[in-house]
Amino acid sequence: MAVVRDRRQLNLRLPLPEPSERCPRFPLPLPPSATSASASKSSTAAIAPADLEKLGVLGHGNGGTVYKVRHKRTSSIYALKVVHADSDPMTRRQVLREMDILGRTDSPNVVQYHGFFEKPSGDVAIVTEYMDLGTLDTLLKKNGTFSEAQLATVARQVLNGLSYLHAHKIIHRDIKPSNLLVNKNMEVKIADFGVSKIMCRTLDACNSYVGTCAYMSPERFDPDRYGGNYNGYAADIWSLGLTLFELYVGHFPFLPAGQRPDWATLMCSICFGDPPTLPEGASEEFRSFIECCLKKESSERWTASQLLTHPFLSRDPEHC
Numbered sequence: 001m002a003v004v005r006d007r008r009q010l011n012l013r014l015p016l017p018e019p020s021e022r023c024p025r026f027p028l029p030l031p032p033s034a035t036s037a038s039a040s041k042s043s044t045a046a047i048a049p050a051d052l053e054k055l056g057v058l059g060h061g062n063g064g065t066v067y068k069v070r071h072k073r074t075s076s077i078y079a080l081k082v083v084h085a086d087s088d089p090m091t092r093r094q095v096l097r098e099m100d101i102l103g104r105t106d107s108p109n110v111v112q113y114h115g116f117f118e119k120p121s122g123d124v125a126i127v128t129e130y131m132d133l134g135t136l137d138t139l140l141k142k143n144g145t146f147s148e149a150q151l152a153t154v155a156r157q158v159l160n161g162l163s164y165l166h167a168h169k170i171i172h173r174d175i176k177p178s179n180l181l182v183n184k185n186m187e188v189k190i191a192d193f194g195v196s197k198i199m200c201r202t203l204d205a206c207n208s209y210v211g212t213c214a215y216m217s218p219e220r221f222d223p224d225r226y227g228g229n230y231n232g233y234a235a236d237i238w239s240l241g242l243t244l245f246e247l248y249v250g251h252f253p254f255l256p257a258g259q260r261p262d263w264a265t266l267m268c269s270i271c272f273g274d275p276p277t278l279p280e281g282a283s284e285e286f287r288s289f290i291e292c293c294l295k296k297e298s299s300e301r302w303t304a305s306q307l308l309t310h311p312f313l314s315r316d317p318e319h320c
Ligand SMILES: Nc1ncnc2c1ncn2[C@@H]1O[C@H](COP(=O)(O)OP(=O)(O)OP(=O)(O)O)[C@@H](O)[C@H]1O
Pocket: 058, 059, 060, 061, 062, 063, 064, 065, 066, 079, 081, 111, 128, 129, 130, 131, 132, 134, 135, 138, 178, 179, 181, 191, 192, 194
C-alpha cells in the first residue's frame, strides 16, 4: 500500500501535503490587507498584541502554545495560539492555513476567529473564542465516558459544523476528540484547521497523509486504489464515527483498553479488519448511527447532512 512505502516508523501525527498541493494564499509576512480582511469578519475591532494580557497556558500543540488571554479594554476572554519564530516552517504554514480557513468560516459549531497578528519577533498568533471546558478528550479523561444522550448532543453539533464546512468545500482532515472544543453551555465547536483543505473543485485530489493516522479512514491509507483521489468529505465522517465510539467506550475503538497504538497493527485493523462494533448495551439507534459513519466503502458512508436526519439524534434533549 502507498502508505507503507512512505512510513516505516510509528508516528501517529502525519505531515503537511507535498509542495505541489500547497497553495499558500499569501506569503509571509502577511500583507496588512489580508490580515485585516480576515479579522474584519469578527464582531470585535481588530485585536493587537498589546491589547492582550496573558492569564495562563491552556495547552501546547504541535509547535505552539495556547494561552488564555484577557482583552485589557473590554475584559473579554480569548484563546491565543502562538507559534514561535523558531518553529519549523511546517508549523508556521499550519497556523497560516488555520487563520485562512477560520477567517472564512462563520458557524456556531466552528470555533470563532477574532484575529491574527505577527509580532516583530517573528511569532505568529491567532486569537479565537475561549472554550472554557477545553476539548472532548480532556472531558473524557476527567469525567469518564459519555452517555448516548450526551453523544447525541455532541454528534448533532459536530455534524452541523461539518455540514457547514463541507457545503463550503472545506475538509477538516483531523477530526478527533482533542480537536473538538467544549464550553460550559455544552456547545461543541470544531477547532484546529492546520491540516484542513479547501477544495477548489468538487473532485480535487485530496492528499491523504495529513492529520492523525489513528482516525484516518481506510481509503486515506491507500488512495492509489481510488486513482490517487478520494472523497475527503466521507473521510471526515469516518473520523467522527471513531471519535464518538471512543467517547462511548473510553478508549480508541480499534485497540483494547490500555493498549498503546502501534502503527502497523492499527493500519491493518483499519484497512483489512471489519469496522469496530459497539459493546452490548448500546441502543439500536446508536449502533445504526455508528455503522452509517463507519462504512468501509466511502461511497456508502452517510454524509453530514444525511446523518443530521438520523433517528439517533432525536435523543438530543434539544430536539425532544
Ligand atoms: N479556543 C480554545 N479554548 C480553550 N482551550 C483551547 C482552545 N484552543 C486550544 N485549546 C487548548 O490548547 C490545546 C492545544 O491546542 P492546539 O490547537 O494548539 O493543539 P492540539 O490540537 O492539541 O495539537 P496539535 O496541533 O498538535 O494537533 C488544546 O488541546 C486545548 O486544550
